[in-house]
Amino acid sequence: MYERLESEYYQAKQKAARRMCQGWVKPADLPTNAEIRDIVQSFARLHEGSKRLDTLRQMRLTSLRVMRMLQKFHPRVIGSVYTGMVREGSDIDIHVFSDSIEAVLNTFDTEGIPYEVERKQVRKEGESQTFTHVHVREAFDVELTVYRSSLRSYGFRSSLTGKRIEGATLPQWEQFLCLTYPDVDIDAEIAEMETTPDPYQVFYSLLLPLENVKQHPKYHPEGDVLYHSLQVFDLAREAIFYDEEFLLAALLHDIGKGIEPENHVFAGLEALEGFITDRTAWLIAHHMDTHRIHDGTLGARAQRRLMQHESYDELVLLGECDRAGRIPGVETTSLEDALQYIRSIEEGTMNL
Numbered sequence: 001m002y003e004r005l006e007s008e009y010y011q012a013k014q015k016a017a018r019r020m021c022q023g024w025v026k027p028a029d030l031p032t033n034a035e036i037r038d039i040v041q042s043f044a045r046l047h048e049g050s051k052r053l054d055t056l057r058q059m060r061l062t063s064l065r066v067m068r069m070l071q072k073f074h075p076r077v078i079g080s081v082y083t084g085m086v087r088e089g090s091d092i093d094i095h096v097f098s099d100s101i102e103a104v105l106n107t108f109d110t111e112g113i114p115y116e117v118e119r120k121q122v123r124k125e126g127e128s129q130t131f132t133h134v135h136v137r138e139a140f141d142v143e144l145t146v147y148r149s150s151l152r153s154y155g156f157r158s159s160l161t162g163k164r165i166e167g168a169t170l171p172q173w174e175q176f177l178c179l180t181y182p183d184v185d186i187d188a189e190i191a192e193m194e195t196t197p198d199p200y201q202v203f204y205s206l207l208l209p210l211e212n213v214k215q216h217p218k219y220h221p222e223g224d225v226l227y228h229s230l231q232v233f234d235l236a237r238e239a240i241f242y243d244e245e246f247l248l249a250a251l252l253h254d255i256g257k258g259i260e261p262e263n264h265v266f267a268g269l270e271a272l273e274g275f276i277t278d279r280t281a282w283l284i285a286h287h288m289d290t291h292r293i294h295d296g297t298l299g300a301r302a303q304r305r306l307m308q309h310e311s312y313d314e315l316v317l318l319g320e321c322d323r324a325g326r327i328p329g330v331e332t333t334s335l336e337d338a339l340q341y342i343r344s345i346e347e348g349t350m351n352l
Contacts, residue, residue: 012036013030013031013036017030052086052087055086056081056084056086057181057184058139058140059081059086059090059092059140060081060177060180061177061186061189061190061193062092062138062139062140062142062193063077063081063092063094063142063173064170064173064174064177064186064190065138065190065193065194066092066094066136066138066142067094067170067173068170068190069107069108069111070094070096070104070107070144071170073096073097073098073103073104074096074097074152074169074170075094075095075096075169075170076094076095076096076167076168076169077092077093077094077167077168077173078093078094078095078165078166078167079092079093079167080093081093082166082167082168083166090140091140091141091142091143092138092140092141092142092143093143093145094142094143094144094145095144095145095147095156095167096144096145096146096147097146097147097148097149097151097152098146098148098149099148099149101117101132101134101146104134104144104146105117105134108134108136112205113136113137113138113201114136114137114201114204114205114208115134115135115136115137116134116135117132117133117134117135118132118133118134118135119131119132119133120133131145132145132146133145133146134146137200137201137204138198138201139193139198139200139201174186199275199276200339200342200343202272202275203248203251203252203275203339204335204336204339206252206255206258206271206272207226207229207251207252207255207335207339208226208335209258210224210225210226210229210254210255210257210258211224211225211226211227212224213225213226213257213258213261215228215257219326220326221326221327221328222325222326222327222328222330223328225254225257225258226335227332228254228325228326229250229251229252229253229254229255229325230251230332230333230334230335230338231324231325231326231327231330231332232250232251232253232318232321232322232324232325233247233250233251233332233333233338234325234332234333235250235320235321235324235325236250236251236317236318236321237250237333237341239317239321240314240317242345243314243345244342244345244346245276245277245279245280245283246280246283246311246314246317246318247341247342247345248276248280248342249280249283249284249287249318250318250321250322251338251339251342252268252272252276252280252284253268253283253284253287253318253322254268255268255271255272256268256269256270256271259271265284265285265287265288268284269281269284269285272284279311282309282311282315283311283314283315283318286306286315287315287318287319287322289302289303289306289315289319290315290316290318290319290320290322291319291322291323293306293316293319294319294323
């Protein structure tokens, strides 16, 4: 559960029981969900230290920003951000109440914030229910659960404790954060969040439209630009799994094809200005030169200039990944997981 190999308590308990006991185990002999949660939290305190508290504060401020955007839908923060029991990979859980999912989504469309809608069917006590979740791409992942307006006062119960889920409305949450962080200028920090976009949100918004950008089948039989980019990322990660700047270049090298296909390198670098390092920008700027090196059409003087750069070997490797990442039907990492992997290197939380 801590390493997120399993996300459901029931499945995690069954897997652990099979490993430990080599057979059937009475449900009464298994730990409760609450007991597992407490142990997972002890792992978080042990492995993540004081950084966990800094992350918690940032997650709480992000939740407040989102709740303010959704004020007319009576948002209510719940879960680990509310209780303080966050750990690596935790998301922000918020309930909102509206009879129109389109009205909720329009809020994010207006703000230019990417999201995905998931409708999840859950069967419990012989009854089947469909829940609508909106996964919002902010500095931290936000999961909204959209309920009918008539359920605003309904007492939702926790699968951990069986008791009513604890949470806070927007006014309650603002008051709580002011008392919990008296030395923090909350409005100023949220204003800074709004004026300084999260780079990974920018990357996501530039990459996602590439799934609709088709390429010439002679040179790219694999299909759309996003599928190609994810293939290149996977190959780059196999080669150098720890190099954040190189992996970003692999994932982002063709984003300009969704902006100005005829001059995609320049267009991509212009869109990424201020969000990537000089080294990542250099790799993207010269990735087309690697193909000319490969086919022998790049001049000797130009090649010597490239060879003088400290990242020349990675540039050549990027070109190899670019040419190899053109296979139809191959399975790739998802866009979300690719970005999360690179972010984990930056934050020092990558699991080896």
